[in-house]
Amino acid sequence: MNEQQTLEQLKALKLLGMANAMAVQLESPNIQSLPFNDRLALLVEAECHERDNRRQQRLMTQAKLKIRTACLEDIDFRTRRGLDKPQLMSLGQCQWIGRHQHLLITGPTGVGKTWLACAFGMHAIRRGQSVAYHRVSRLLEETEIARADGSLSSLRSKLAKCQLLILDDWGMSPLTDIGRQDLLEFIDDRTGSGAILIASQLPVAKWYEYINEPTLADAILDRIVHRAHKIEMHGESMRKKRGLSDGED
Structure with missing residues (x-):
């Protein structure tokens, strides 16, 4: 030959x-x-x-990250945004994902929450971990469509299987009764089997009010908050300072 x-x-x-x-x-x-x-x-x-x-x-x-250029190595720690370098470098090892823990990123608009969430997503992908990015409002819209066309079980299975589920813009839009229940189902499907990253303008203390139904709020937050690392960002909008696009919240 x-x-x-x-x-x-x-x-x-x-x-x-x-x-x-x-x-x-x-x-x-x-x-x-x-x-x-x-x-x-x-x-x-x-x-x-x-x-x-x-x-x-x-x-x-498969991840459909909003910002595919985001990278933890590119973080500018000179900008005062409440970012702790040792904490971020530790979280960047992605061990929390393997342990099925969660990460909550909160802060005002424009400080870089979406960018940071996508940077963690990219870091996980580079380590061979599966990621799914969703804005909460869009995910709930997709859920309604899936419920109507009979593909809801397939959507739930897909979200349950990824190693890191990123829920962006948590708290931006009011929840319907069915939306609250759907969120609980998605989160419960991952309890003990998958990590969740949530990015939100609302401080965690206001999430109970956002969910706006005591029983479901207790159930959802109990599954998230107690197994979560927290990053609380602050400071002036990076868009205002640098003229960044809306995608870099």
Whole structure:
């Protein structure tokens, strides 16, 4: 079998990383002079790298993050927004996600809550963890549509399976009776099995009032608050200071 046939078979087997690496090896006399085991190791390493990249791209597509350029390493700690560097670096290890804990980010409009939430989402994706981003109002609209077309169980299953569920703009719109119940169901489905990140303009102390139904408020907050890390942001709007777009709340 000649080298071209080998390349074609690698592609047919969907070993694209190995195929591309082999093509490079064939053009490099220095690599061709290496022992067979070393060359094989390079091919396997290239295939692993290719699969990691494809998985990461798939996770990014599935996550639907609002800001895909957000990155924890880009945080400017010189700006006084209540951000504690040791806390953020610790949370950036994403161990809280593996432990099915939660993260609550609160603060006034424009301080960067959505950006920070997406940065944590991107960090989780880079570590191979599945993420789903939703604005609460849009999610509840999707839930109503799913209920009408019979796909609600599929939506609930999808949200329950991701390792990190990001709920943005929590508290921005009033909840209906069915909306409160839906939120409880989504959160309960993840209790002990998945992490939740909530970003909200409302301080946690006002969430009970936002839910506006004592029994459901107790049930929802009991499942979230007691297993949560908290980041309380403050300061002047970053949009006002830097002219950022609305997407960087």
